[in-house]
Amino acid sequence: MSLIAARNIVAAVALLFTGATASAEVVLSPAEMREVASQAVLQGRPDVAYDLAGALLQRDANDIDAQLIRSRAARDLGRYDTALEHARRAWDLADFDRARYAAALAQAQALASAGNNTRAQWWLRRAAQIAPNDQLKTRAARDFQYVRAQNRWSTYLSFSISPSSNINNGSRNETSELFDLPLDFQLQGEARALSGVEISTGLSTRYRLQQSSTRRTDLFFSAQHRSYVLSDDAKEIAPDADGSDFATSSAAIGVQQLFQLSETGTHLGWNARVGKVTFGGDDLLRYSRLGTEYRTVVGESGLLNLSLSHEAQDGLNGRDDASIWTGAVGYGHRLENGNRISLSATLIESESDADYLDYTKREIGVRYSLSQPIGRALWDFGVTVSDKTHEVSNLTSDGREERSVEASITAALPDFDFYGFIPTVTLKAERTDANLDLYETENFGIRLGIRSAF
Numbered sequence: 001m002s003l004i005a006a007r008n009i010v011a012a013v014a015l016l017f018t019g020a021t022a023s024a025e026v027v028l029s030p031a032e033m034r035e036v037a038s039q040a041v042l043q044g045r046p047d048v049a050y051d052l053a054g055a056l057l058q059r060d061a062n063d064i065d066a067q068l069i070r071s072r073a074a075r076d077l078g079r080y081d082t083a084l085e086h087a088r089r090a091w092d093l094a095d096f097d098r099a100r101y102a103a104a105l106a107q108a109q110a111l112a113s114a115g116n117n118t119r120a121q122w123w124l125r126r127a128a129q130i131a132p133n134d135q136l137k138t139r140a141a142r143d144f145q146y147v148r149a150q151n152r153w154s155t156y157l158s159f160s161i162s163p164s165s166n167i168n169n170g171s172r173n174e175t176s177e178l179f180d181l182p183l184d185f186q187l188q189g190e191a192r193a194l195s196g197v198e199i200s201t202g203l204s205t206r207y208r209l210q211q212s213s214t215r216r217t218d219l220f221f222s223a224q225h226r227s228y229v230l231s232d233d234a235k236e237i238a239p240d241a242d243g244s245d246f247a248t249s250s251a252a253i254g255v256q257q258l259f260q261l262s263e264t265g266t267h268l269g270w271n272a273r274v275g276k277v278t279f280g281g282d283d284l285l286r287y288s289r290l291g292t293e294y295r296t297v298v299g300e301s302g303l304l305n306l307s308l309s310h311e312a313q314d315g316l317n318g319r320d321d322a323s324i325w326t327g328a329v330g331y332g333h334r335l336e337n338g339n340r341i342s343l344s345a346t347l348i349e350s351e352s353d354a355d356y357l358d359y360t361k362r363e364i365g366v367r368y369s370l371s372q373p374i375g376r377a378l379w380d381f382g383v384t385v386s387d388k389t390h391e392v393s394n395l396t397s398d399g400r401e402e403r404s405v406e407a408s409i410t411a412a413l414p415d416f417d418f419y420g421f422i423p424t425v426t427l428k429a430e431r432t433d434a435n436l437d438l439y440e441t442e443n444f445g446i447r448l449g450i451r452s453a454f
Contacts, residue, residue, distance in 0.1 A: 030056060030059065030060075030063075033052055033055070033056055034056065034063075034065050034066065034069065036052060037049045037052035037053050037056070037066070037069045037073075038069060040052065040073075041069060041072050041073055041076065046072075046073040046074075046076035046077050047073075047077065049069055049070075049072070049073040050070055050073035050074060050077060052069075053066045053067075053069040053070035053073060054070060056069075057070065062093055064090050064093040064094060064099055064103075067086045067087075067089050067090040067093065068086070068087070068090050068102055068103065068106055070082075070086045071083045071084075071085075071086035071087040071090065071106045071110060072106065072109070074086060074110075075109055075110050075113050080110055080113055080114035081114075083106075083109075083110035083113070084107065084110040084111065084114070086106075087103060087106035087107040087109075087110050088107065090102070090103040090106060091103035091104065091107060097130050097131075097132045098132045100130050101127050101130050101131050101132060101136060101140075104123050104124075104126045104127035104130065105123075105124075105127045105140065105143075107120075107123045108120040108121075108123035108124045108127060108143065108147070111123065112147050112150070117147050117148075117150055117151035117152070117153070118151060118153055118155075120147050121144055121147055121148060121151065124140050124141075124143050124144040124147060125140075125144065125419045125420045126419065127140040127143075128140040128141055128144070128419070128420050128454075129417075129418070129419045129420070141420070141453070141454035144420070144454055145454060151208075152207055152208040153205065153206070153207055153208075154205065154206045154208075155203070155204070155205040155206075156202075156203070156204045156205075156452075157201075157202070157203055158200070158201065158202040158203075158224075158449070158450075158451075159200070159201050159202075159449065159450055160198075160199075160200045160447050160448060160449035160450075161197060161198070161199055161200075161447070161448045161449075162197065162198040162199075162200065162445050162446065162447040162448070163195075163196075163197050163198075163445055163446055164195065164196065164197070164198055164443060164444070164445035165193065165195045165442065165443055165444045165445060166193040166194065166195065166441060166442060166443035166444075166445075167194055167195065167196045167197075167198055167228045167230075167234075167243075167246060168190055168193070168194045168246050169193075169441055169443075170190060170191055170192045170193040170194055170441065171187055171191055171192060171193060171437060171438050171439065171440055171441060172193050172440055172441055172442040173187060173437040173438070173440055174186065174187055174192070175187060175437065176436060176437035176438040177436070177437065178395050178396070178436070178438070179395060179396070180396055180397055180398075187437075187438065188237075188238075189237065189238040189240065189241065190238050190241055190245075191438065192237050192238070193441065193442065193443075194230060194231075194234035194237060194238055194241065195230075195231040195233055195234050196228050196229050196230040196231050196234055196243060197228065197229045197231075198226055198227075198228055198445075199226070199227050199228070199229070200224065200225070200226045201224070201225050202222070202223065202224040202225075203222065203223050203224075204220065204221070204222040204223075205220065205221050205222075206218045206219070206220045207219045207220075213260070214259060214260045215257065215258070215259050215260070216257070216258050217255070217256075217257045218255065218256050218257075219253075219254075219255055220253070220254055220255070220256060220273075221251075221252070221253045222250075222251070222252050223249075223250065223251040223252075224248075224249070224250050224251075225247070225248070225249045225250075226247060226248045226249075227243060227244065227247045228243035228244075228246050228247060229243045230242065230243050244280065244281060245280045246279075246280065247279070247280060247281065248277065248278070248279050249277070249278045250275060250276070250277045250278075251275060251276055252273045252274065252275030252276075253273065253274060253275070254271060254272050254273025254274065254275075254289075255271070255272055255273075256269060256270070256271035256272075257269055257270055257271075264296075264297055265295075265296065265297035265303075266294075266295070266296040266297070267293075267294070267295050267296070268292075268293070268294050269292065269293045269294075270290070270291065270292045270293070271289075271290075271291050271292075271293070272288075272289070272290050272291075273288070273289050274286070274287070274288045274289075275287055275288075275289075282316075282317050283316040283317055284315075284316060284317070284319060285313045285314060285315050285316055285319055286313070286314045286316065287311050287312060287313045287314065288311070288312050289309055289310065289311040289312075290309065290310055291307060291308065291309030291310070291326075292307065292308055292309070293305065293306070293307040294306045294307075298331070301333060301334040301335075302331065302332065302333045302334075303331070303332045303333075304329075304330070304331050305328075305329070305330040305331070305332075306328070306329050306330075307326075307327070307328045307329075308325075308326070308327050308328075309325070309326045310323070310324070310325050310326075311323075311324040311326070312324075319354075320352050320353050320354035320357055321352060321353075322350055322351065322352040322354070322357045322358075323350070323351045323352070324348065324349070324350045324351075325348070325349045325350075326346065326347070326348050326349075327346070327347045328344060328345065328346040328347075329344070329345050330342065330343065330344040330345075331343050331344075337371065338371030338372065339368065339369060339370050339371050340367075340368070340369045340371070341366070341367070341368050341369075342365075342366070342367040342368075342369075343364075343365070343366050344363075344364070344365045344366075345362075345363070345364050345365075346361075346362070346363040346364075346365075347360075347361070347362055347363075348360070348361040348362075348363075355390060355392050355393055355394050355400075356390070358390060358391070358392065359388055359389060359390045359391075359400075360388070360389045361386060361387070361388040361389075362386060362387055362388075363384060363385070363386035364384070364385055364386070365382065365383065365384040365385075366382070366383055366384075367380065367381065367382040368380070368381045368382075369381075373414065376413060376414075376415050377411035377412060377413055378411070378412040378413075378414060379409065379410070379411055379412075380409070380410040380411075380412070381408070381409055381410075382406075382407065382408045382409075382410075383405070383406070383407050383408075384404075384405070384406045384407075385403075385404070385405050385406075386403070386404045386406075387401070387402065387403045387404070388400075388401075388402040388403075388404070389401055389402075393436070395436060395438065396435070396436060398435060399435075400434065400435065400436060400439065401434060401435045402432050402433070402434045402439055403432070403433050403434075404430065404431065404432040404433075405430070405431055406428070406429070406430040406431075407428070407429050407430075408426055408427065408428045408429075409426065409427045410424055410425070410426040410427075411424065411425045411426075412424045412451065413425070414453060417453055420452055420453050420454055421450050421451065421452055421453065422450070422451060422452075422453045423448065423449070423450055424447075424448075424449045424450065424451055425446065425447070425448060425449075426446065426447040426449065427445075427446055428443070428444070428445050428446070428447065429443070429444050430442070430443040430444075431443075
């Protein structure tokens with residue numbers, strides 16, 4: 001564009017925005033041109049803003065404000081590759097946080113408009129990381145949530161390290177009565193609780209096949225692996241054991257569908273999956289699961305959830321088959337102060353020819369989450385009580401009865417936010433009492449993990 005053409009554009013736009021007469025002479029400085037171009041974008045004239053920004057870039061290709069304005073104008077005009085090109089150039093030119101934030105946001109907007117939502121989410125995390133104040137960080141987080149909702153792909157990664165006093169769910173006792181004999185049998189090796197460290201990694205990804213105002217359909221895949229490192233004390237108790245003996249891996253693929261039954265937030269859905277589990281490096285079982293879920297809003301701040309599922313397990317390497325029904329009801333309520341309380345009740349019925357897989361389990365849980373930090377942490381508290389009944393046991397004629405209590409406290413640390421991820425620390429204690437000392441367990445542990453802040 002020639003300088004004369006640029007002046008003509010400036011004069012025309014100045015007349016448009018200032019109401020000057022056609023014969024008026026208008027002379028604008030570069031700063032005034034940037035202002036006029038910005039106003040043109042805001043007033044729905046991206047074509048004018050695009051040409052004005054082009055004139056500014058002919059004058060100075062390193063004009064970062066002009067690069068940003070032209071990126072936004074090109075995006076509004078549907079020229080997404082051009083928009084991304086100018087946003088990248090602005091990023092390269094940015095030398096302080098506010099400019100880098102604006103350039104990151106411009107890249108995210110151009111990518112999202114072009115349908116590249118996953119890459120857009122990455123740039124929004126970068127924008128949140130370098131945001132010069134909390135208000136701009138909140139905006140980037142809000143934009144991230146919007147883009148994630150539009151994204152057909154959604155992937156979550158998890159990682160945690162958990163020192164534990166009982167990685168193998170072994171007995172807390174050194175002896176146990178067995179076979180209804182009035183004798184105490186010495187428990188040795190892996191029958192005893194072994195301490196160590198659990199290292200857990202996981203991945204879950206979802207692809208949205210279809211979405212409308214009343215229905216959405218997703219394909220999903222998940223995988224998880226838990227490995228263990230035994231402590232020196234555990235190696236003394238079970239010298240032949242190795243952490244890999246207790247390693248567990250699982251993978252599943254499935255489909256889920258959710259229907260919106262009302263505008264007030266009532267949904268009905270179903271899901272189906274098939275998966276496989278390995279234990280200690282050997283195949284343990286294959287399974288197929290079919291489930292349904294119903295949830296509805298209760299009042300202004302409550303959510304009721306009902307679910308029912310059936311899982312058919314095909315045992316491998318000598319493990320028996322099992323048929324498992326699970327029913328659950330949950331209720332969550334947000335209090336006036338923003339804190340949230342959740343209640344849940346679960347019933348599990350497992351049927352199998354194997355005594356240890358044929359049982360009934362009942363569980364009740366409560367969680368309380370704080371909306372505001374105490375000190376430097378957001379706190380979450382949980383307690384779960386359960387009982388488990390095996391009508392038949394090959395170790396006693398009275399069957400097998402277990403009663404468990406589990407308590408946990410989780411602290412999330414928002415001050416250590418890194419690209420929208422924050423560390424979490426969970427303290428956990430669990431105790432099981434049983435009619436057989438062999439099944440009485442105790443576990444104290446701490447879990448170090450990471451979760452998304454938005």
